């Protein structure tokens with residue numbers, strides 16, 4: 497059993513101000529907990545390569561890709577610290593490279609898992625991706641890392657069925673916008689609703705299995721969504737690869753959302769997904785970090801998630 501972790505120091509150079517919860521310290525918290533938990537020694541450590549902009553353009557418009565590149569590079573020349581994309585999404589001069597590493601990790605992990613070099617992989621990267629739509633960076637996200645990997649799997653590797661599982665507290669509106677109606681992709685998610693970005697409930701496409709949940713939902717509400725909705729749909733779909741938008745902001749200690757998951761819930765959800773992958777997809781899972789803003793809860797939850805991926 498080989499589980500890899502993909503990351504890169506460039507992912508810590510993108511930052512949006514001291515006040516911002518999507519902070520480089522998130523990746524440090526994950527590293528600290530990996531070492532404390534002593535599971536680090538069982539993981540294959542890999543550097544995230546830079547994505548090729550052509551890989552991004554399988555899901556994003558050329559204008560959306562150019563926007564991040566040009567505004568990030570312009571900051572190096574102007575001496576200004578930040579360019580504001582929207583109220584809570586900013587660029588600094590390192591953002592372009594960090595975003596290429598984040599998407600590059602997802603693509604490289606997909607290549608390695610499909611080549612049979614690895615059983616599965618976790619990408620400890622930022623910026624996150626699932627709010628990024630074809631034309632627009634938003635919600636702390638610049639490029640949609642998981643969507644780029646999914647398109648890479650279908651268009652380059654020729655896979656016919658890829659499942660995208662999103663357990664972030666927020667709805668993955670960007671991923672939905674990219675794949676709604678695409679028969680090669682099944683997206684399964686739950687999310688707090690009503691809540692940012694206030695999408696996912698208005699007649700989703702038939703390949704979007706969305707379950708909005710009210711604030712204060714905990715594991716007892718989430719687990720039946722997995723067993724009664726996700727697992728039957730995944731069994732019928734028979735994915736050849738599972739991609740996970742792994743956000744940990746539905747944790748009960750995470751103030752970004754108001755849901756009540758704990759580490760044991762993340763472990764259990766991951767175990768269910770690994771079982772699906774073992775049955776249908778030769779065990780192939782690529783998981784990519786999305787949200788998770790309480791640093792301690794994030795680190796502990798990622799460890800629980802990786803333990804389940806690696807069957808430790």
Ligand SMILES: [Zn+2]
Nearest residue numbers: 664666745787
């Ligand atoms: Zn989130």
